[in-house]
Amino acid sequence: MIYQTAESINDGRAFLKIDEFIKNNSVYVKIENMNPGGSIKIKTAIALVDAAEKNLDLKNKKHVIESSSGNLGIALSIICAARKYNFTCIVDKNTLPHTIKVMKAYGAEVIIIETPHPERGYLGARLDYIKKRLVSDNSLVWTNQYESSANREAHARLTARELLNEFPVIDYLFIAAGTTGTLMGCVQTVTEATPATKIIAVDTKGSVIFGTPSAPRYIPGMGASVLPPLFDSKNLFDMVQVSEKETVQTCRLFARRYGFLVGGSTGTVLTAIRDYSPKIPAGSVVVMISPDGGERYIDTIYSDEWCLQKGLLQLQSSTSRNTFSGAVVE
Structure with missing residues (x-):
C-alpha cells in the first residue's frame, strides 16, 4: 500500500542555495513542496494517522476529523484515501479555494x-x-495535530535528521511557527545533536504564539489565534514576527528576482532572515525550511486584487528596480 511510512515519500535532499539575498552569507532552503500533496505536512499526516490507528481505534472507526488551514487537510485527504478512511476537514473562510477543491478531489x-x-x-x-461533532458522533477519530506528540515526533525523526544529514553544522536555523510541530520537532533533535545551533522561530504579526495580541490574518499556513499546546520557547535562540504585508512583498520579489515561487510561510521566513541578517556573522551556515510552494497562492498572495482588498498592497506611482505588478518593494 502506498504512503505506508513517511520514510518512503522523500529522501529529504532537496535544498536550494540562494546567494545575494543577505549580506555576507548564502541562505540554504529545504524544499518540501515536492512531497505528495505539495507540502511538508505529508509527514505529519502519516504520523497522525499511524498514531490514531495505534491509540484511537481508527482501523475500526474508519472516519478521521481534523481542523486545518490547508496543507495538512490535503495531506490527510491523501493518506485517508490511500488507507480507505473517510475524512472530514474543518476549514474556515481564509482557506484557499484551490485547497478545498483538492481535498474534495481526494x-x-x-x-x-x-x-x-x-x-x-x-x-x-x-x-x-x-x-x-465528537460528542454527537462516536465514529469520528480526531487526529488533533495541535496536541498530538506524533506531530512533533515526525519532524524530530525526519525533518530534523534530513537537515543534519545535509548540514552537520548549522549556525542559524529559521523555522515558521504554526501548530509548531515542525518547529518543536526540529528543536528536539537539533539542540541535542548540535547545541550551538541558533534556532529562530518565525511567526506572523497578529498571531498569539509568541504572546502578542491577536489580530486579523489572511494568509493561511502559519500563526495561530489559540496558543499551540506543543509550543515551548525554552530552547529557542530568538523569536521574530513579520507582517503579512512584508510577506507579500518578499514572495513577489522572489518570484521576479530569483525565479522561486514561494508560499506564504516561506515568504515570511525569508523576510525574517533578511531583517535578522545584520546580527548574523559573515560565513555562517544559514538554513530554513520552505513548507510548500507558491502555486496554490496565485489567486491570493500573487493577486493584486486580493492583496489590495485585504490591505496587503499599496499601489505607488514611483518605481524602483524591485517593482512588481504596480506595487513597490522598499
Missing part, C-alpha cells in the same frame, strides 16, 4: 466555518465545531 468532506470565535478566532471556532 474524497474529503470539507466543512467551512464562516464565523470566528469572538476571542479565539477562526481556529477557536474550528476546534469548538470538532468537539461538538
Whole structure:
C-alpha cells in the first residue's frame, strides 16, 4: 500500500542555495513542496494517522476529523484515501479555494466555518465545531495535530535528521511557527545533536504564539489565534514576527528576482532572515525550511486584487528596480 511510512515519500535532499539575498552569507532552503500533496505536512499526516490507528481505534472507526488551514487537510485527504478512511476537514473562510477543491478531489468532506470565535478566532471556532461533532458522533477519530506528540515526533525523526544529514553544522536555523510541530520537532533533535545551533522561530504579526495580541490574518499556513499546546520557547535562540504585508512583498520579489515561487510561510521566513541578517556573522551556515510552494497562492498572495482588498498592497506611482505588478518593494 502506498504512503505506508513517511520514510518512503522523500529522501529529504532537496535544498536550494540562494546567494545575494543577505549580506555576507548564502541562505540554504529545504524544499518540501515536492512531497505528495505539495507540502511538508505529508509527514505529519502519516504520523497522525499511524498514531490514531495505534491509540484511537481508527482501523475500526474508519472516519478521521481534523481542523486545518490547508496543507495538512490535503495531506490527510491523501493518506485517508490511500488507507480507505473517510475524512472530514474543518476549514474556515481564509482557506484557499484551490485547497478545498483538492481535498474534495481526494474524497474529503470539507466543512467551512464562516464565523470566528469572538476571542479565539477562526481556529477557536474550528476546534469548538470538532468537539461538538465528537460528542454527537462516536465514529469520528480526531487526529488533533495541535496536541498530538506524533506531530512533533515526525519532524524530530525526519525533518530534523534530513537537515543534519545535509548540514552537520548549522549556525542559524529559521523555522515558521504554526501548530509548531515542525518547529518543536526540529528543536528536539537539533539542540541535542548540535547545541550551538541558533534556532529562530518565525511567526506572523497578529498571531498569539509568541504572546502578542491577536489580530486579523489572511494568509493561511502559519500563526495561530489559540496558543499551540506543543509550543515551548525554552530552547529557542530568538523569536521574530513579520507582517503579512512584508510577506507579500518578499514572495513577489522572489518570484521576479530569483525565479522561486514561494508560499506564504516561506515568504515570511525569508523576510525574517533578511531583517535578522545584520546580527548574523559573515560565513555562517544559514538554513530554513520552505513548507510548500507558491502555486496554490496565485489567486491570493500573487493577486493584486486580493492583496489590495485585504490591505496587503499599496499601489505607488514611483518605481524602483524591485517593482512588481504596480506595487513597490522598499
